[in-house]
Amino acid sequence: MTEEQKKIKRYVNALERRLKLPLKLKVRINEDIGTEIHLRMEAGESVDEILEEMGSPEAVAERFHEEYAEYVVKKSPIRFLFLGLAAFIIIAAVLFGIVFAQSHQTEPSISIIGGADGPTSIFIAGKTENETNRNVWNTYWMSVVGLFLGCIAAYLMASYGKRGDRKQYMKCILLSAAGLILSFIPFFIPDGHVVQWSFGVGMTGITVAPGVILNLVVLVMAWIRMRKKRGDDIR
Amino acid sequence: MESRFTQQLKKGVLEMVVLCIISEKDTYGYELLQELGKRGEGFFDLKEGTLYPILYRLEDDGLIQSSWKQDPERNGGRRPAPKKYYRITDAGSRAAEDYRDIWKKFEQCVDRLCGEGEV
Known part of the structure; x- marks a missing residue:
């Protein structure tokens, strides 16, 4: 050049x-x-x-x-808050995941009645500790990815502002819908682990699932803006 | 520096002026800038940031259409850069006629109101 x-x-x-x-x-x-x-x-x-x-x-x-x-597109500076949060979530999730993986490395435990090699031996084929760990592990990562997707969707919404086009809002809707689904699934899986924040308000303890809340809010906002844009285009 | 009055007048007629020049022959952005500067008597020494939005609006409204063309090689062998030529459409020709009619009536009305020749 x-x-x-x-x-x-x-x-x-x-x-x-x-x-x-x-x-x-x-x-x-x-x-x-x-x-x-x-x-x-x-x-x-x-x-x-x-x-x-x-x-x-x-x-x-x-x-x-x-x-x-x-x-003229006015990007809200708040978008960096969501981007920072997304980065923090990934780092924290990876660190927690490493700690979790290291502390739950156990041999599969199978209960046996009777001699292990005898004709009367009965193996209790219930849920092993390893299966429980797997559920916790999988649902934990689902919950983390759900929250991460919510942060990315929120970042994009703050970037687009009120002047985004329908395709951009649709992107946010798809991201937050996927994030919402991933955040919800752990609630339905036994021993599912959900990323949650607990804090006390007076005498009461409140626990919230941030992934669910964030994705829901972004989904609703993006939907409303997309419908409004559609109305403006028709006019 | 231009007066606010001149700026507002210019803003009002720019689309019509650009459309009229394009109706004379197919042309490209840089050539339009030069033509406006040459024939504009100082009123239409435009910058890119003023001309291109007008061209985009006219194109989006279907009054002009653009196409890329590359001139043949010159002596010396180097191929010239492709140019985006603008050509007036049928709708654009009709619009240009309408704008001219409106302008004539507008000009006559303003002259009457302001008393032609009087201060």
């Missing part, structure tokens, strides 16, 4: 970062700006002259924002 091409790429990338517009529009703008720069170069202008005449990426982005005021 020549030095000129690097300057053009840096400029176009800087412009894209500053454009707070829907992705389709950003792609369209960058395509045209890139083409125009090359056409001006063919007309004999130097890259430096062209970029100076066009103005800084901030100034160019600002002009587009003025023309597209109704499309």
Whole structure:
């Protein structure tokens, strides 16, 4: 890549970062700006002259924002809270998982009545401790993944704001629906382990399953925004 | 720096002006900027951030359509960059006619209201 091409790429990338517009529009703008720069170069202008005449990426982005005021995407900073929470969940889940796996490494225990090799020996084929551990392990990870999906869905909702399109809200609905299902399944499995937070309020202890709550809230919000968007499109 | 009045007038007629220029011949963004600068008498020295949204709106409304074309190789062997040409559609031609009619009536009305020639 020549030095000129690097300057053009840096400029176009800087412009894209500053454009707070829907992705389709950003792609369209960058395509045209890139083409125009090359056409001006063919007309004999130097890259430096062209970029100076066009103005800084901030100034160019600002002009587009003025023309597209109704499309400007305002990303809520709260989205980083959900992203941080998602990262924390993964790290905490992996650490807890390692500790859990190490503390539950036992031989399968099978109860036997009578001599083990005799004709009267009866094996009690009930649930072994290993099966219980497996249920706990599997449901624990389901619950963790459910909560993780909820955090990702919440992050995306905060990024899209109220100006997302229907496809974006549908993405959030699918993620939070999957997260909700995964968060619910452990409740129906014997010995299921659900990620939960317990805290005291006065004399009462309250336990909540954050995966269920978060996914439910995001699902409902995304659904409402998608229906509203559909109504706006029809009008 | 332009007065607010000039800016508002420009905003109002820009779509019509761009549509009229495209109706003369197929053209691309950079050529349009140059044409507006050359013929605009100082009123239409536009930047990309002002022109391209107009083009996108006209295209989304079906008044113009775009297509990529690459000019033949020049002497020297290097292929020129492909250009996105804009061409006016039938709906665009009708719209341009309507805009011209409205503009004529508007101009006459404003002249009458403001007293043509009087200060």
